[in-house]
Amino acid sequence: MSLDIPGGGSSISVSQLASWRQANTPHAILDVREPAELEICAIEGALHIPMQQVPSRLQELPADTRWS
DSSP, rough: OOOOOOOOOOOOOOHHHHHHTTTTOBBBBBEOOOHHHHHHHTTTOOOEEGGTGGGGGGGGOTSSOOOO
């Protein structure tokens, strides 16, 4: 699985995400913050898997999705 980000890279800007959402561009967000961080601010619609759990939970990530 790889990120499908125009221009390459492994992250996107807030403005790029806003653009995708406004254009209804299919995408998914993997939020790797810890639960205490999510209590401060959560990203609507994101899949939350804490960073340390990602390797053991890769099967939860749909392979046919544009991840950001």
